[in-house]
Amino acid sequence: MSDIRHDWKRAEILELYNLPMMELLYRAATVHRENHDPNTVQVSTLLSIKTGGCPEDCGYCPQAARYHTEVEGNDLMSVSQVKAQALRAKASGSSRVCMGAAWRNVKDGPEFDQVLEMVRTINKLDLEVCCTLGMVTENQAKRLAEAGLYAYNHNLDSSEEYYKEVISTRGYGDRLETIGNVRKTNVTVCSGGIIGMGESLEDRAGMLVALSTLDPQPESVPINALVAVEGTPLEDQKPVEIWEMVRMVATARIVMPHTQVRLTAGRTEMSQEGQALCFFVGANSIFAGDKLLTTPNPDVVQDMEMFDKLGLSPQKAFEKAPQPKTVEAGDSVYTALGEKPKWSRPGHVIPRNEAAKGHEKSVRTE
Numbered sequence: 001m002s003d004i005r006h007d008w009k010r011a012e013i014l015e016l017y018n019l020p021m022m023e024l025l026y027r028a029a030t031v032h033r034e035n036h037d038p039n040t041v042q043v044s045t046l047l048s049i050k051t052g053g054c055p056e057d058c059g060y061c062p063q064a065a066r067y068h069t070e071v072e073g074n075d076l077m078s079v080s081q082v083k084a085q086a087l088r089a090k091a092s093g094s095s096r097v098c099m100g101a102a103w104r105n106v107k108d109g110p111e112f113d114q115v116l117e118m119v120r121t122i123n124k125l126d127l128e129v130c131c132t133l134g135m136v137t138e139n140q141a142k143r144l145a146e147a148g149l150y151a152y153n154h155n156l157d158s159s160e161e162y163y164k165e166v167i168s169t170r171g172y173g174d175r176l177e178t179i180g181n182v183r184k185t186n187v188t189v190c191s192g193g194i195i196g197m198g199e200s201l202e203d204r205a206g207m208l209v210a211l212s213t214l215d216p217q218p219e220s221v222p223i224n225a226l227v228a229v230e231g232t233p234l235e236d237q238k239p240v241e242i243w244e245m246v247r248m249v250a251t252a253r254i255v256m257p258h259t260q261v262r263l264t265a266g267r268t269e270m271s272q273e274g275q276a277l278c279f280f281v282g283a284n285s286i287f288a289g290d291k292l293l294t295t296p297n298p299d300v301v302q303d304m305e306m307f308d309k310l311g312l313s314p315q316k317a318f319e320k321a322p323q324p325k326t327v328e329a330g331d332s333v334y335t336a337l338g339e340k341p342k343w344s345r346p347g348h349v350i351p352r353n354e355a356a357k358g359h360e361k362s363v364r365t366e
Contacts, residue, residue, distance in 0.1 A: 002034050002257035008212045013205040017251045021243070028250035028281035035257045042096060042260065042285040042315035043303070044130075045089035049118065050076045050101035050111075057169040057353055058157075060197060060226055060234050076101065076111050082118045086125055092300045094288060095317035096128035098153060098190075104170070105135035105343055108336035112140070113329070116147045120326045123148030128317050130190060135174050135343050138181045143334045145185035148326035150318075151220060152182045153190040159206025162199045164346070166234075168353060171344035179214065188219040188321055192262065195248055196226035196240035204248060212255040219320065220285070221259050223248050225266025233356040240266060242274035246281060253282025260285045260320065272306045279310065 016024070032038055051074040086097045099118060106112055115133065122129040131144065132153035144152065157163055160172045175191075182189055191214075193207045211221060225240035245266070252261050263283040267275065275283075288300045307314070317323070327333070 002031055004217060004258060005255070006213050006215045006217070008209055008255050010202065010205045010209050013208050013212075013251060013255060014201060016254055017201060017205060017247050021247075024247065024250050025277075025281055028253045031254050031257050032280075032282040032284075036282075036284050038280075039312055040284065040315045041279060041307070041312050043092075043094045043288045044096040044098055044128075044262075044285060045085075045092075045094040046098045046100060046287045047077075047082065047085050047089075048074075048102075049082060049099045049115070050074065050103065055169070056104055056167070057350070058167045060157075060166065060194060060229075060232060076114060077118075079114065079117050079121055083121050083125075086122045086127060089288075090125060090127055092288065093304065093314045094127070095315060096130060096150070097122050098130035098132065098151075098287075100132045100153075101134070103134040105341070106133050106137070106140045108140070108338050112143075112336075116143060116329065119144060119147040119149050120328070123150070123324060123326050126317060126323070128323075132190075135170070135178045135341070136181055137337075137339050137341055138184050139334060139337050139339065141181045141185050141187065143332070143336075145187045145324065146327045146332055146334055148324045149187050150321070150324055151188045151190045153220075153222070154178045154182070155192050155194070155222065155224075156207055156210055157193045158197065158199050159203040160210065161206060162197075162203040164348065165199075165350060166197055168348050168350050169345055171346050174343050179218075183216075186324065189214075190220035190222065190262075191218045192220075192222035192224065192252075192264075194224040194226050194265070195244060196228075196237055196266075197234055198237060205251075208252060208255055211252075217256050217259055219259060220262060221252055221256060222262040222264040223252060223283070224264045225269065227265050227268075231356070233350070233352040235356075239269050242270055242277070245270070245274070246277050249278045249283045250281035262286070272309065275306065276310055279312065284315070 089097050119129050128150040130151035156175055163172050179189055228235050228237045261282050262285040263278050264287055288303050
């Protein structure tokens with residue numbers, strides 16, 4: 001097993017990222033094989049349990065209410081609907097179900113209670129259950145842990161510097177605080193970011209610095225390629241080239257050797273050969289299913305055909321960490337505190353985000 005460093009510098013990571021490709025492939029694959037089974041890849045299913053209508057200003061996101069996109073909003077799903085989807089995911093080979101809700105932050109009340117029941121239900125199906133619900137307090141994280149949550153996803157998205165060029169309504173520090181709150185429980189951390197938003201290579205390295213210097217490092221790091229959605233401020237960004245994804249995955253593998261590196265958004269633009277390279281250098285998880293929240297994703301059958309060609313096996317649930325115990329609602333130690341945390345609202349103006357918001361108004365008044 002490779003030693004874990006928490007003192008990576010941006011210059012060091014850039015040097016790795018910019019290595020000659022063959023050298024980078026070799027180094028990353030070596031680290032990968034020292035720490036993981038190279039022929040095993042986890043298959044996860046992402047389920048949008050509450051879609052659209054989000055009040056946040058995230059320039060990449062089609063679920064933001066302020067932008068004119070084709071995303072149709074849906075209220076919070078029922079527990080029975082979620083159970084049916086989880087059973088379908090398990091039958092298709094998934095070992096993890098990640099539930100996403102288009103919220104700024106978790107609010108105590110009936111909807112959060114409903115999500116907790118979803119967590120209990122999925123954990124009892126012997127599936128890893130992950131949630132991405134926005135910012136959470138320490139007490140809310142403990143309630144999720146008590147219900148049987150395996151992982152909490154809260155992406156850093158980019159470097160702290162470039163983050164301000166994409167998002168105006170929440171601060172980078174709030175993301176780190178949320179991760180810190182999750183770390184006060186036995187829930188594992190899933191946190192990564194997006195490339196292709198117009199950031200520099202220094203920003204990509206900065207994001208990896210922020211992730212790798214967390215102690216402990218995240219158990220899971222999703223690497224997303226931007227899916228440019230019409231109506232969002234980033235709709236005109238050029239697609240990320242496969243070599244950029246390979247370099248990003250490889251570099252993440254080297255600086256976070258024990259972490260599950262997740263090949264997430266943008267796979268529809270990748271050939272099977274390109275994905276194979278990503279698996280070779282360290283990606284050991286994918287999301288399966290025809291959608292990632294609101295953006296396209298390869299079909300499960302296609303993925304299983306690719307696995308067969310490459311000789312890959314789906315990773316079983318709870319191979320990296322033990323299954324959490326589920327405490328029923330009536331036996332819960334932690335209860336709602338009715339908290340009203342003051343998560344930051346930086347409020348600075350991002351010109352391209354404002355321009356997209358103006359486009360929304362003009363479209364709606366025509």
